[in-house]
Every structure is written in C-alpha cells, then in structure tokens.
Amino acid sequence: MSEKxxxxxxxxxxxxxxxxxxxxxxRSKIMEMGIVRGAExxxxxxxxxxxxxxxxxxxxxxxxxxxxxxxxxxxxx
Numbered sequence: 001m002s003e004k005x006x007x008x009x010x011x012x013x014x015x016x017x018x019x020x021x022x023x024x025x026x027r028s029k030i031m032e033m034g035i036v037r038g039a040e041x042x043x044x045x046x047x048x049x050x051x052x053x054x055x056x057x058x059x060x061x062x063x064x065x066x067x068x069x070x071x072x073x074x075x076x077x
Contacts, residue, residue: 004076006069007053009043015074016040022071034058035072 004015017039020027034057035041042056051066 001075001077004074006041006043006055006064006072006074007066009074009076011043011045013076014040014042015076017072018075019073020071021073022068026068026071030064030068030071033062033064035064041072041074 003018004013006015009015017035017037019037020030020035022030039057044054044056044061046053052063053066053069055062055064
C-alpha cells in the first residue's frame with residue numbers, strides 16, 4: 001500500500017483517509033462532508049479542466065475542489 005493525496009488520485013482509484021492536513025474552518029468543512037479518518041473514498045472523475053473532483057463516499061457522490069482535496073492524505077491499494 002502507498003500514500004497519495006486525494007487530488008492525485010486517478011479515476012476508479014480507491015483509498016482510505018489517514019490524515020487531513022488543513023486546520024480551522026477548512027478542516028471542519030471537509031470533515032462535515034464525511035471525509036474523516038478511516039473513510040473509504042473512490043475517485044469517480046474530474047471535471048474537464050481538472051477541477052472539481054467527483055468522489056464516491058459512503059454511497060453518495062460528492063464534489064470537492066482540487067485545492068481542498070490536496071489536504072486529504074489517503075492510503076491507496
């Protein structure tokens with residue numbers, strides 16, 4: 001297994017959240033969306049210009065800006 005930031009993941013790749021590196025309100029926003037330590041995330045696709053990212057998390061689809069996704073570290077298969 002290796003580590004990757006969420007914004008570096010490829011389409012169809014899956015990983016488990018191991019760290020959220022931001023702090024303050026951005027960290028709270030990310031966690032309120034369900035992106036918490038141990039959560040499993042799949043990269044569904046990127047918008048045509050690479051931003052935002054569409055993710056599959058706990059059975060629902062979520063979009064996240066690339067800059068926000070850069071704060072999430074995952075352990076990937």
